[in-house]
Amino acid sequence: MTPNPAESVPKIRLRGVRKRFGSNVVLDGIDLDVATGESLVVIGGSGSGKSVLLKCILGLLRPDSGSIEIDGEETVGLSGRARDRVNAHIGMLFQGAALFDSLPVWENVAFGLIQGRRAGRAEARARALACLKQVGLRPSVAELYPAELSGGMQKRVGLARAIAAQPDIVFFDEPTTGLDPIMADVINDLIVATTRDLGATALSITHDMASATKIGDRIAMLYKGRLIWVGGAQEVFDSGNAHVDQFVRGRAEGPITDEADAG
Amino acid sequence: MNFLAIVGRVFLAFVLQVGRFAMFTGRAVSHIVRPPFYPRLIARQMVEIGYYSLPVVGLTTLFSGMVLALQSHTGFARFSAEGAVATVVVISLTRELGPVLAGLMVAGRIGAAMAAEIGTMRVTEQIDALSTLSTNPFKYLVAPRLIAGITMLPLLVLVGDIIGVFGGYLIGTTKLDFNPATYIARTVEFLETIDVVSGLVKAAVFGFVIALMGCYHGYHSRGGAQGVGAATTNAVVSASILILILNYVITELFFAQ
Numbered sequence: 001m002t003p004n005p006a007e008s009v010p011k012i013r014l015r016g017v018r019k020r021f022g023s024n025v026v027l028d029g030i031d032l033d034v035a036t037g038e039s040l041v042v043i044g045g046s047g048s049g050k051s052v053l054l055k056c057i058l059g060l061l062r063p064d065s066g067s068i069e070i071d072g073e074e075t076v077g078l079s080g081r082a083r084d085r086v087n088a089h090i091g092m093l094f095q096g097a098a099l100f101d102s103l104p105v106w107e108n109v110a111f112g113l114i115q116g117r118r119a120g121r122a123e124a125r126a127r128a129l130a131c132l133k134q135v136g137l138r139p140s141v142a143e144l145y146p147a148e149l150s151g152g153m154q155k156r157v158g159l160a161r162a163i164a165a166q167p168d169i170v171f172f173d174e175p176t177t178g179l180d181p182i183m184a185d186v187i188n189d190l191i192v193a194t195t196r197d198l199g200a201t202a203l204s205i206t207h208d209m210a211s212a213t214k215i216g217d218r219i220a221m222l223y224k225g226r227l228i229w230v231g232g233a234q235e236v237f238d239s240g241n242a243h244v245d246q247f248v249r250g251r252a253e254g255p256i257t258d259e260a261d262a263g
Numbered sequence: 264m265n266f267l268a269i270v271g272r273v274f275l276a277f278v279l280q281v282g283r284f285a286m287f288t289g290r291a292v293s294h295i296v297r298p299p300f301y302p303r304l305i306a307r308q309m310v311e312i313g314y315y316s317l318p319v320v321g322l323t324t325l326f327s328g329m330v331l332a333l334q335s336h337t338g339f340a341r342f343s344a345e346g347a348v349a350t351v352v353v354i355s356l357t358r359e360l361g362p363v364l365a366g367l368m369v370a371g372r373i374g375a376a377m378a379a380e381i382g383t384m385r386v387t388e389q390i391d392a393l394s395t396l397s398t399n400p401f402k403y404l405v406a407p408r409l410i411a412g413i414t415m416l417p418l419l420v421l422v423g424d425i426i427g428v429f430g431g432y433l434i435g436t437t438k439l440d441f442n443p444a445t446y447i448a449r450t451v452e453f454l455e456t457i458d459v460v461s462g463l464v465k466a467a468v469f470g471f472v473i474a475l476m477g478c479y480h481g482y483h484s485r486g487g488a489q490g491v492g493a494a495t496t497n498a499v500v501s502a503s504i505l506i507l508i509l510n511y512v513i514t515e516l517f518f519a520q
Contacts, residue, residue: 084397092395098388116397
């Protein structure tokens with residue numbers, strides 16, 4: 001059987017991505033492929049460069065060198081409308097949800113539709129309410145402001161905003177940080193359900209292993225600016241890599257020291 | 264570290280800042296004139312800058328007009344030129360005190376608020392969120408504030424001028440025994456169009472500077488609450504200093520012989 005060429009092109013493809021801030025090398029030659037429909041989780045300690053990696057892919061930071069392709073299109077150096085066209089297919093859940101304080105919840109969720117896609121307010125509002133329902137929030141929440149919500153509710157609204165424009169790719173930046181274990185599990189379930197419903201490719205960064213194994217098909221570990229291990233989510237506790245082993249079991253003793261937390 | 268290395272590092276940091284500021288200004292100005300526009304956001308900023316600053320600017324110019332009338336009367340009485348009080352009040356207010364005082368008051372009120380709001384948006388990743396939602400932060404956050412600053416400051420100054428002249432009139436007619444009709448006649452008799460226009464041009468420039476400084480320092484704030492605090496202070500101080508420097512430059516351009 002002849003392989004479909006579209007299937008052989010990874011959704012996200014990174015080659016030799018490097019980024020440094022002054023003398024501090026944060027990403028030191030990252031090679032990574034994320035297949036269409038796959039959920040990949042990047043794990044690593046605080047300051048290991050996970051957020052920088054995500055921001056480079058999103059175009060919020062420009063790598064010093066290397067290539068980042070989305071759907072086979074080179075995105076490094078894209079700006080203006082070309083960047084907006086790429087980002088229109090991407091949804092993002094930020095670590096602190098990053099909701100707009102000045103807008104009510106429904107306008108936060110519908111923001112990408114109203115501003116980015118020029119949808120009518122009534123249509124965007126209906127879509128926002130549907131997304132809020134999808135993440136388990138009542139319609140009455142739509143009129144509240146972000147400051148009136150709990151941390152877990154803010155994450156749900158952030159998730160609703162990330163999926164509102166029905167993106168092909170969704171990024172999750174530390175989706176469970178700051179949540180209690182039950183709420184963290186609820187958010188993990190929502191992430192799995194919403195990305196499955198969308199059929200989207202997901203790239204998450206986290207240091208929460210419960211979250212990583214629940215939402216990821218594959219897991220990659222970032223250490224000192226390099227991906228030191230990539231494998232299936234179920235193999236991570238039996239990786240044979242001393243660094244990965246120390247991280248996933250949360251041990252103070254091992255090859256990873258505080259010195260590594262320089263990113 | 265040797266002395267030359269320190270000098271070099273400071274100089275390079277200065278050049279970096281100047282370059283960054285020039286690029287920010289260029290991008291900001293380019294987004295003022297290019298669509299899409301956000302009329303709702305522009306209107307909101309206009310209300311914030313124009314309407315809500317009116318009490319502060321009105322009070323400032325009212326008392327400035329009053330004190331000008333008193334001071335010029337006591338000064339001019341020394342050489343029997345009390346009749347010039349009304350003219351001095353209106354020219355001082357329209358050319359200098361109206362735009363400068365309104366500019367400084369608005370810099371304290373609006374420049375600080377802009378820096379704090381945009382700075383908070385920066386440190387809580389709301390600005391990054393805008394970019395990921397295909398919305399240019401310059402267009403959405405900076406351009407509406409610049410447009411509102413440029414258009415609202417002249418209107419504020421115009422109203423402030425009138426209130427200030429009224430302050431002078433109040434003192435002139437109630438304390439200094441001027442005939443009301445004579446005071447008003449003296450006010451308009453020697454007033455020229457350029458006196459008012461130069462003040463309004465200054466106001467537009469100051470409005471631009473206040474909004475630009477608020478946005479620039481907010482946009483580049485770093486490091487949580489402390490960074491936002493520093494951005495707020497820097498926005499007010501830099502806008503105030505630039506207002507005083509540009510006031511001289513514009514006066515020189517309009518009135519130097």
